[in-house]
Amino acid sequence: MVKRWILTSLFGVCVVALGAYFWANPYPFVRLFGIIIILCGILFTVIGIGKMTISLITLFLPKREQDLVNILYQKRFLERGPKIVAIGGGHGLSNLLFALKEYTSNITAIVTVADSGGSSGRLREQFDIVAMGDIRNCLVALADAPALMGDLFQYRFPEKSELKGHNFGNLFLTALFEVGNRDFKEAVELTSKVLAIRGKVIPATVQNVHLVARYQNGKVTEGEAKIPCLGVVIDQLSLKPQDVQPTPEALEAIKEADVIILGPGSLYTSVLPNLIIQGIPEAIAASSAYRIYICNVMTQMGETEGFSASDHVRAIIKHTRNDIIDAVIMNSTEISSPEALSRYKKENSFPVKADTEEVRALGYKVFAGDIVEVKDYVRHDAKKFTQALINVIERNRVIKR
Numbered sequence: 001m002v003k004r005w006i007l008t009s010l011f012g013v014c015v016v017a018l019g020a021y022f023w024a025n026p027y028p029f030v031r032l033f034g035i036i037i038i039l040c041g042i043l044f045t046v047i048g049i050g051k052m053t054i055s056l057i058t059l060f061l062p063k064r065e066q067d068l069v070n071i072l073y074q075k076r077f078l079e080r081g082p083k084i085v086a087i088g089g090g091h092g093l094s095n096l097l098f099a100l101k102e103y104t105s106n107i108t109a110i111v112t113v114a115d116s117g118g119s120s121g122r123l124r125e126q127f128d129i130v131a132m133g134d135i136r137n138c139l140v141a142l143a144d145a146p147a148l149m150g151d152l153f154q155y156r157f158p159e160k161s162e163l164k165g166h167n168f169g170n171l172f173l174t175a176l177f178e179v180g181n182r183d184f185k186e187a188v189e190l191t192s193k194v195l196a197i198r199g200k201v202i203p204a205t206v207q208n209v210h211l212v213a214r215y216q217n218g219k220v221t222e223g224e225a226k227i228p229c230l231g232v233v234i235d236q237l238s239l240k241p242q243d244v245q246p247t248p249e250a251l252e253a254i255k256e257a258d259v260i261i262l263g264p265g266s267l268y269t270s271v272l273p274n275l276i277i278q279g280i281p282e283a284i285a286a287s288s289a290y291r292i293y294i295c296n297v298m299t300q301m302g303e304t305e306g307f308s309a310s311d312h313v314r315a316i317i318k319h320t321r322n323d324i325i326d327a328v329i330m331n332s333t334e335i336s337s338p339e340a341l342s343r344y345k346k347e348n349s350f351p352v353k354a355d356t357e358e359v360r361a362l363g364y365k366v367f368a369g370d371i372v373e374v375k376d377y378v379r380h381d382a383k384k385f386t387q388a389l390i391n392v393i394e395r396n397r398v399i400k401r
Helices: 002-023 028-060 065-079 090-100 118-127 133-141 147-154 168-179 184-195 248-256 267-275 280-286 309-319 338-345 356-361 382-396
Strands: 084-088 107-111 200-203 210-215 220-222 234-240 259-262 290-294 327-331 365-369 372-374 378-380
Touching (some): 002 028, 028 168, 084 267, 090 107, 118 133, 133 147, 133 168, 133 184, 133 200, 147 168, 168 184, 200 248, 210 267, 267 280, 267 309, 290 309, 309 327, 309 356, 327 356, 327 382, 338 378, 356 365, 365 382, 372 382, 378 382
Parallel strands (some): 107 200, 259 290, 327 365
Antiparallel strands (some): 210 220, 372 378
């Protein structure tokens, strides 16, 4: 076992040397490719050294029997958990996954790939690849690898470097995409193995798609990053091209799920981009899973200004169908921090009104309570929110035999 990781480290060093050769080339594109190869070499070297260290420690230090029993018990417990499919994107989805992986290892994240800004936007333009920023965040959230690996994948290069603004994880996924016959699903699967994730991360589609928003004033904007900038109420969201197909793995996960969770996350740029893909709403409606929508705590400027909880639900129904939700989880506690509310007010963002009766009138169950944390920001409290979600799941899910 130790020899294997020594060879991995040596392979990484060789890859770094190969990358340095390309980096010395005068052509900018070849230099960028060389930098990506160097980063991959560094990753292999870090993995090899890390695994070699762990193997040596394991070899020379005796295992405590009780620790081994606890690890095996936890693994067995998580493997028997419900099959949960979480659909969305952004930090809301990755935070949800980080909490749920302590409840079950049978998690599948179906993630939007329609981002158009930042590192993801630049890479998709240069390499004709789908946006991978939200994919990266979800992989790190589900990782069982050492914390160093998660930090490495989230590392953002400084402004003074040639790779300014790029995340290492984005570059790693792009490099795997380029050397693996341009197969993005395979790149995600290989990265999942590197990070030893609990569960699966699946792109909602592998087509290079863009979001298109039509506003109530008739104007149209293309591109996820531009959509909130107009400051006008969105009337309809669509995809370009219109005939976008979901990944078969996403449809299969939805079919086999015990629980399907929509959100939390930006309604028009994280949740709905997955739900307007052909076939996904129909698959959710046909699934026997218990389907939960998690409503945001605060409204978002340029997307959901003035929205109540029922407005969020109506927007989902308008873009999809009325039978893809069984229940809605929302915060019903008043935000009591004037400082936090004042900070949000400057961005025209306010607490989402928990109009529970309106949501019930639409035909859905409502679970409302205190699930927020107020510090510098107002967000879902990890412990309270996760416990509330698990209680809803345990009371309502039906495990398939």
